[in-house]
Ligand SMILES: O=C(NCCCCc1cc2cnccc2s1)c1cc(-c2ccc(F)cc2)cc(O)c1O
């Protein structure tokens with residue numbers, strides 16, 4: 069049994085990035101996934117949009133659904149103010165283990181909590197587990213058919229507040245058509261589409277930003 073793709077990504081970070089330097093970790097992953105082997109990170113094109121939305125929101129409490137190798141966790145956490153936190157949820161324990169090491173290599177372990185499990189099970193437990201009122205920012209990057217049920221779950225669990233920003237990856241490729249319908253036809257959301265490309269390719273993809281109006 070050889071190494072996994074996430075393990076090879078971790079190796080590339082350890083070889084090419086500088087410990088404690090988040091930007092060098094991001095660049096090392098982007099270089100590896102563009103020139104050696106593709107992987108489902110949000111990537112550098114959509115990453116710039118993620119950065120700009122994050123800088124605008126400046127969240128104290130952020131949630132990410134879908135950690136994978138921790139690429140977007142590093143992108144998000146590097147821009148958080150002191151004392152702000154990111155909770156990131158990953159279903160696959162092997163992915164979570166790699167992400168923990170990549171986030172630590174970037175020096176961001178104090179800002180990021182990785183939680184393993186299914187979003188549908190974990191979201192209802194978040195308030196009590198983390199003593200939080202609500203999220204200021206949510207990045208959806210997990211199973212595309214979970215975007216709608218989990219958004220409804222976040223609403224029902226009182227984890228969204230007036231002004232919470234949801235940012236969804238892959239709304240074109242692989243696609244989240246039900247989610248686009250849900251947020252675009254819902255008076256409780258103000259939505260905007262940011263056109264871009266699928267990570268490391270020329271295929272069309274984009275991010276949907278939706279502000280919860282309460
Ligand atoms: O599937 C994608 N991401 C989700 C996988 C994570 C599964 C989880 C479920 C779950 C449940 N609960 C909690 C945490 C989690 S994490 C994905 C796929 C592509 C892609 C793949 C092939 C292709 F040809 C073109 C695009 C691109 C992307 O940017 C993606 O994000």
Ligand SMILES: [Mg+2]
Nearest residue numbers: 110209237238
């Ligand atoms: Mg994605």
